[in-house]
Amino acid sequence: MEEKYLAVEELLKKHNQEQLLKNYERMSEEDKANFLDQILTIDLDQINELYESTKKEINFANDKIEPIDYVDKSNLSEEEYKKYEDLGTEAIKNGKYAVVTMAGGQGTRLGHDGPKGTFKLGLKEDKSIFEILTDSLKRNNEKYGVIIPWYIMTSRENNDQTEQFFKDNNYFGYDKSYITFFKQGELPMCSEDGKLIIDENNHIKEAADGHGGIFESMRRNGIIFDMEVRGIEWAFIGPVDNVLVNMVDPILLGVVLDKKVQAGGKSVVKAYPKEKVGVFCKRNGKPGVVEYTEITDELSEATNENGELIFAESHINCNLFNVKAISEISKKRLPYHCAHKKAKYMDENGNIIVPEKPNAYKFESFIFDAFDMLDGMAILRVKREEEFAPVKNAEGNDSPETARKLYKDFYGVE
Ligand code: UTP
Numbered sequence: 001m002e003e004k005y006l007a008v009e010e011l012l013k014k015h016n017q018e019q020l021l022k023n024y025e026r027m028s029e030e031d032k033a034n035f036l037d038q039i040l041t042i043d044l045d046q047i048n049e050l051y052e053s054t055k056k057e058i059n060f061a062n063d064k065i066e067p068i069d070y071v072d073k074s075n076l077s078e079e080e081y082k083k084y085e086d087l088g089t090e091a092i093k094n095g096k097y098a099v100v101t102m103a104g105g106q107g108t109r110l111g112h113d114g115p116k117g118t119f120k121l122g123l124k125e126d127k128s129i130f131e132i133l134t135d136s137l138k139r140n141n142e143k144y145g146v147i148i149p150w151y152i153m154t155s156r157e158n159n160d161q162t163e164q165f166f167k168d169n170n171y172f173g174y175d176k177s178y179i180t181f182f183k184q185g186e187l188p189m190c191s192e193d194g195k196l197i198i199d200e201n202n203h204i205k206e207a208a209d210g211h212g213g214i215f216e217s218m219r220r221n222g223i224i225f226d227m228e229v230r231g232i233e234w235a236f237i238g239p240v241d242n243v244l245v246n247m248v249d250p251i252l253l254g255v256v257l258d259k260k261v262q263a264g265g266k267s268v269v270k271a272y273p274k275e276k277v278g279v280f281c282k283r284n285g286k287p288g289v290v291e292y293t294e295i296t297d298e299l300s301e302a303t304n305e306n307g308e309l310i311f312a313e314s315h316i317n318c319n320l321f322n323v324k325a326i327s328e329i330s331k332k333r334l335p336y337h338c339a340h341k342k343a344k345y346m347d348e349n350g351n352i353i354v355p356e357k358p359n360a361y362k363f364e365s366f367i368f369d370a371f372d373m374l375d376g377m378a379i380l381r382v383k384r385e386e387e388f389a390p391v392k393n394a395e396g397n398d399s400p401e402t403a404r405k406l407y408k409d410f411y412g413v414e
Contacts, residue, residue, distance in 0.1 A: 001032070001033065001036070004036050004040075005024075005036060007040075008021075008036050008039050008040065009021060011039070011040075011044065012039070012044075014044075015044040015045070015047075015048060016194075016195075017044060017047075017195060017196050019195055019348065020039065020195075020196055020198065020204070022348040023198060023202070023346060023348065023350055026350050027202050031201075031202040034202075034203070035202055035203070035204075038203060038204050039204065042188055042196075042204065047188055047190060047194075047196065048194065050187070050190070050336055050338070050361075050363050051190050051194035051361070052194075053336065053338065054338045054361050060294050063283050063284055064282075064283070064284050064285070065281050065282070065283055065290050065295070065299060065311075066281060066282040067281065067282070067310045067311060068280050068281050068282045068287060068313065068377075068379055069379070070267060070280070070313050070379035070380065070381045071255050071378065071379070071380050071381065072381045073251055073380055073381060073382050073383070074381075074382075074383060076251075081251070083254065083258065084250065084251045084254025084255050084258060085250050085251060085254055086254070087250075087253070087254035087257045087258060088249070088250025088251060088252070088253035088254035088257065089144070089250045089254075091233065091234060091253055091257065092140075092144045092146065092148075092248065092250060092253065093144050093145060093146060095146055095230070095231055095232070096231060096232055096233040096234055097146075097148060097232065097233075097234050097235075097236070097248065097253065098148060098149040098150070098151065098227055098230075098232045098234070098235045098236070099137065099148055099149070099150050099151070099235070099236050099238070099247045099248065100150075100151045100152075100153065100214070100218070100223075100235050100236065100237045100238070101117075101133065101150070101151070101152045101153065101238060101239070101240050101247075102153050102211050102214060102237065102238070102239050102240060102317070102367075103115060103116065103117050103152055103153060103154055103158070103162060103240035104153050104154050104155035104158070104183070104184040104208050104211070104213075105155075105208070105211070105240070105241070106155075106157070106208065107119075107241070109392050109393045109394065110241075110391060110392065110393065110394055110400075111394050114158075114161055114165075115154070115158040115161055115162045115165070115240075116129060116240050116241050116391070117129045117130035117133070117162065117165070117240045118130060118161070118162070118165050119391065119400070121243060121391075121400060121403065121404050121407065122400060122404050123404065123407070123408070123413065123414070124413070124414040125413070128165075129240060129241065129243060129391065130162075130165065130166065130169075130172070130240075131169070131172050132243050132407070133240070133243075133245070133247070134171070134172035134173070134174050135172070136245070136246075136247060136248075137150060137174065137247060137248070138172075138173065138174060140247070140248040144248075147175050147178045148178070148248065149178050149180070149226075149227070149230060149232065150174065150178060150179050150180070151179075151180045151181075151182060151218075151223055151235075152179065152180070152181050152182075153181075153182055153183070153184050153214055153217065153218075154181055154182070154183055154184070155183060155184050155186075155208045156183055156186060156206075156208075157208070159181060159183050162181060163181050166179065166181075180223065180226065182217060182218070182221035182223055183217065183221070184208055184209065184213045184214065184217045185208075185209045185213045185216060185217045185220070186206040186207060186208055186209055187206060187207065187209045187336075187362075187363045188204050188205065188206050189205045189206065189207050189341070189343050189360045189361060189362050189363075190360060190361050191345075191359065191360055191361075192359060192360070192361070197343065197345040197346075197360060198345060198346045199344065199345060199346065200344065200345075200346060200352050202346075205343055205345060205360070207341075207343075207362045207363075208364070209336075209363065209364060209365060210336075210337070210363075210364025210365045210366055211239075211317070211364075211365075211366060211367045212334045212364070212365030212366045212367050212368075212369055212370065213364075213365055214237060214367060215326055215329040215330040215334075215370060216330050218326060218330060219327070219330035219331070224323065224326055224327050224330060227323050228323065232323055233322060233323055233324075234253055234256075234320060234321070234322060234323065235320070235321055235323055235326060236248070236249075236252075236318070236319070236320045237319050237320070237321060237367070238317060238318045238319070239317045239318070239390075241390055241391045241392065242316065242317075242318070242387075242388060242389060242390050242391075243389045243391060243403050243406075243407050244386065244387050244388060244389040244403075244406060244407060244410055245318060245387065246266075246318070246382070246386070246387045249266075249380075251380065252264050252266060252320055252378075252380050253320060255378045255380055256320060256322075256378045259376065259378045260376075261374070261375060261376035261377055261378050262321065262322045262324070262325035262374045262375050262376065262377070263287075263319060263320060263321045263322065263325060263371070263374050263376075263377045263378075264319065264320040264377060264378040264379070264380060265280060265287075265315065265318070265319045265320070265371075265377055265378075265379050265380070266316055266318040266319070266379075266380050266381075266382050266387065267279075267280055267312075267313035267314055267315065267316065267379050267380070267381050267382070268313075268314050268316055268381070268382060268383070268384040268387070268388050269309075269312045269313070269314070269381065269384070270309060270311070270312045270313075270314050271384075273300045273301045273309060274292075274300060275292070275314070276292045277292060277314040277315070278290060278291040278292065278314070278315045278368065279295070279311045279312065279313050279314055279315065280313040280314075280315055280377075280379050281311060283372060284372070286371070286372035286374075287371040287372065287374055287376065287377035288368065288371050288372055289315045289366075289368035289371065290311065295311065299311055313379055313381060315368055316387075316388050316390075317367065318387070319367065325373075325374055328373065329370045329373050332373060334365035334366070334369045334370055335365065335369055336363040336364065336365050337363070337364055337365070337366060338361050338362070338363055338364075339361070339362045339363075339364060340358040340360075340361060341358050341360055341361070341362045342355050342356075342357065342358050342359060342360075343355065343359060343360035343362075345359075345360070385406060385409065385410065386410060388406075389402070389403040389406035389407055389410075390403060391403045
């Protein structure tokens with residue numbers, strides 16, 4: 001241990017992180033051993049790079065942003081609809097399709113005590129979001145005569161509670177050998193002066209690395225391998241917090257197969273020009289999403305000859321990928337975005353500090369930053385009232401109240 005301590009000390013000094021050892025003597029023997037081991041798993045060069053990146057503005061001004069083609073699901077001719085439906089249905093029936101649900105978020109805006117999927121929507125039948133999603137998949141299994149493998153991405157923080165919730169509810173009647181939970185990755189947070197911090201359990205403070213971390217964590221956890229073994233070629237990756245998410249849509253798969261591209265994304269029309277959503281676009285000729293924080297007023301308000309917005313296809317985090325593309329992306333690094341957050345920590349005297357304002361940086365990657373690695377992407381415009389009922393905020397827009405209403409209207413239930 002003495003040797004390990006010296007090695008860690010040298011490493012930390014080299015990276016200007018030796019403040020981490022100030023609390024070392026106060027720790028139990030077990031915590032000391034874990035602490036040293038944890039430090040050795042951290043890429044300290046990467047942390048320094050990430051911290052340096054917080055000082056630079058990312059400049060998108062030179063990117064060429066253009067509208068992207070899309071297929072409007074509600075405007076297809078009968079013939080087109082059938083062509084896509086047949087193509088998609090065949091692949092689903094042949095067991096080539098899986099669903100991945102991203103449930104690793106912290107759900108801070110909703111403020112529910114527990115993983116977001118355990119939140120009860122307030123329907124007459126007292127269903128949680130996880131039960132609503134399971135029901136939807138079960139209906140599709142019946143329709144296509146298969147059992148769709150379902151992979152649920154959790155985080156270190158919410159994994160045990162999520163797995164326990166499914167166990168306690170007998171997996172809502174889903175065949176449990178078709179459900180796989182896997183944890184997303186984490187990255188250390190750092191203070192405003194670039195220093196790693198310690199949490200109340202004597203661990204280096206880490207936080208989930210964003211939904212873009214899904215590709216790497218699918219590889220690390222053997223999910224890509226499992227898909228390959230099962231003969232799965234297509235994986236729909238969607239959010240946990242949209243109670244109308246249509247996870248098995250043969251039309252989306254059919255359009256992607258017909259266009260011979262590696263991925264597809266669903267969009268809903270932006271409600272008004274300045275709506276705070278990211279929209280699909282072509283960025284430097286590649287598929288991408290331009291965020292509301294980056295788009296110029298001119299582009300967000302631009303219309304075509306029919307008076308329709310030309311950047312109108314909101315990204316709703318419902319995307320379909322070829323498994324080979326997931327595998328390729330998983331080996332590359334996505335850019336990290338930095339968020340300024342409040343982080344409880346232990347100071348150098350062993351006191352636990354609960355900050356009142358943001359005091360640390362968290363680093364996250366976003367799933368749509370992977371789109372430019374694809375050879376192409378088909379966008380399918382769907383109807384908001386049929387497929388998009390997000391549960392984000394405790395009240396107001398995109399809250400349980402609005403999602404409940406959309407759900408009830410769509411399914412005609414109480
Ligand atoms: P959001 O970006 O809305 O984040 O996630 P969130 O964590 O759920 O909520 P807030 O921002 O803290 O209020 C969109 C989807 O991506 C998943 C979420 O679980 C949700 O399904 N997600 C997000 C992850 O799986 N991991 C992450 O690190 C972030």
